[in-house]
Amino acid sequence: MPDSDSPLHELVVTAEEAGRRVDQYLATLFEGVSRGQIRKAIEAGHVTIDGINCRPAHKLTVGELLVYPTVEPRSDEQVGNSSIQLDIIYQDDRIAAINKPAGMITHPAKGQWKGTLTEALRGNFAQLSTSGGPTRPGIVHRLDRDTSGVILIAKDDEAHEYLKKQFQDRTTEKEYFALVVGAPDRDRDMINQPIGPHPKIRERMAIRRGDDEGKEAQTFYEVIERYNGFAAVKALPKTGRTHQIRVHLAHAGHPVLCDPHYGGRRVLTLGELKHDDSDAVVIGRTALHARRLAIAHPDDSQIREFLAPLPQDIMQAQAKLKELRPAT
Incomplete structure (x- = not known):
């Protein structure tokens, strides 16, 4: 339940929210908060539509004023x-x-x-x-x-x-390693495309040009090594949008390997590389790794650099690409 001094938020319902149950919509806003908690807050009168208490099942309509408090997770969930x-x-x-x-x-x-x-x-x-x-x-x-x-x-x-x-x-330096589908023509390039929520799929982001939803986003990438149908790249995001590297590389025609949202597959099998019936999994997760972060320390403002070595699954996948799909 929200505290008595919990801040209130106002939302004028747009076409994007319209048609959704108010409890379902609010549950998407507060991470770690269950739908049951949201319903209790609504039933206790903490949520209003046009100044009137509403039911959890109320369906939002364009133009309505939704007022709601911040709902925190229960302490036993923390x-x-x-x-x-x-x-x-x-x-x-x-x-x-x-x-x-x-x-x-x-x-x-x-x-x-x-x-x-x-x-x-x-x-x-x-x-x-x-x-x-x-x-x-x-x-x-x-x-x-x-x-x-x-x-x-x-x-x-x-x-x-x-x-x-x-x-x-944007004064931090972030470097990622990725295995991608396809071999980019250019050795290096800057992708400068605005990113915003996908217009139809809530869990995804998308390139949003020419509308208010798109926010400035830039990603520099450089090819480390090419294979037959794949590549290893270094990506340096200049901005920090949700799913930025994944969206930008997919937009460039080279989605991150095994990215189910933007690349269309969840796993890469040995059979796909060898062109046989082997179903052994080469890698079964998005092949993206935050390798390096450089940032000023709060004590002395001096830059500290933190490195994370490539994990075993990505190293093994890269080795299989070198072995079975060498560049031609």
Whole structure:
């Protein structure tokens, strides 16, 4: 349930939200909060439509004014778990750098409260920043579930805000490694295309030119090695839009290998490389890794560089591409 001093938010319903149940819509806004909690907040009179209390099943209509509070997860959903081992690249009294494994979500999402990075952080660190809210202790930025690699953690709120501002000001240096489908013609290029929510598929982003939904986004990439039908690339995002590298590389005609949203496949099998019936999996997750992050430290403003070596699954997939699909 929201606190009595919980801030209120207002939304004039547009065509994008229209037709959705109010409880279903609100559940998409608060990560780590169950639909049951949302319904209780509505039934307690904390949510109004045009100034009148509504029912959870009310369907939103264009032009309605929806007013709702911030709903926080229950305290029993904010528990640490010290049994989740973390690969700590670096830590001191102010910050930590973690090598996040693929398959781990950064912070709780709807129906996904266990096995998160934040659960592991609570179980392994005595102090974490609170600036990101109760569901995101220490979290300054995020990586997608299937993206492995460097993620930075703040241990106090002052450090959190210092680091966060660098991401906002685009002064950080981020480098990713990706295996992609197809071999780019150019050795290097800058992709400069605006990104916004997909107009039809809520879980995806898309190139949005010529409308207010698209936000400026730039990704520089460089080919590391070419194979027959695939390539290894280095990607340096200049901005930090959701799914940016994945959307940009797909737009360039070279989606990240095994990206189910933007590449059309979840796994690469040995049979696909050898042109036979083998169903052995070469790699079964989005082949994207946050390899390097350089950022100024909150203590002395000096640049620190954090590196995460390529994980075993990506190294093995790259080795198979070299062996079975050498460049011609």
